Amino acid sequence: MVPFYDFPNQRVVNHLITGMPLRVSALRTLGAYTNVFAVESFMDELAIAAGQDPVAFRIAHLSDRRARAVLQVVARRAGWKAGEKGDGVRGRGIAFAQYKNLATCVAVVAEVELDRKTGRVRVPRAFAAADAGQVINLDGLANQIEGGMIQSTSWTLPEAVRFDRNGITSRDWSGYPILTIPRSA
Numbered sequence: 001m002v003p004f005y006d007f008p009n010q011r012v013v014n015h016l017i018t019g020m021p022l023r024v025s026a027l028r029t030l031g032a033y034t035n036v037f038a039v040e041s042f043m044d045e046l047a048i049a050a051g052q053d054p055v056a057f058r059i060a061h062l063s064d065r066r067a068r069a070v071l072q073v074v075a076r077r078a079g080w081k082a083g084e085k086g087d088g089v090r091g092r093g094i095a096f097a098q099y100k101n102l103a104t105c106v107a108v109v110a111e112v113e114l115d116r117k118t119g120r121v122r123v124p125r126a127f128a129a130a131d132a133g134q135v136i137n138l139d140g141l142a143n144q145i146e147g148g149m150i151q152s153t154s155w156t157l158p159e160a161v162r163f164d165r166n167g168i169t170s171r172d173w174s175g176y177p178i179l180t181i182p183r184s185a
Helices: 032-050 054-060 065-077 138-156
Strands: 090-098 105-114 120-132
Touching: 032 054, 032 090, 054 065, 054 090, 065 090, 065 105, 065 120, 105 138, 120 138
Parallel strands: none
Antiparallel strands: 090 105, 105 120
């Protein structure tokens, strides 16, 4: 794997864990969801440690002009303000991914709200910018990006596979929570 962020003197270490307590399989993104979450969370930590805005930090460490462009476009469309902080109830985050390090570039800004009384987290708005190269069906691309945003929000907030020592216990849709239209509003 070739990392899409450019850091001098980088070293990539992989660990294969063969003995998993549960059987794992591909999700919609074939593993990219969890990998991108880890990479982008660490990019936020690095930006904080460097005292830099998360958008500026990412752009500074990307050599691919397409990657930089999607970050710039999504930040502009979302009204991103460098150095803006959340207030403990509302905040924003940004993330970037490049499919197979060669193909489609996508950047997303998510607005997040926390109800401090209930602990409930909502994502009232999200913005995306994508460079997928030549697109034959723009509506199809929009559907894929929007569907991915909704599905990843669902994976992050309500979804949870329940299990015990004997295996998975959430065996049907009634026992498996997903994001619904009323929950997202």
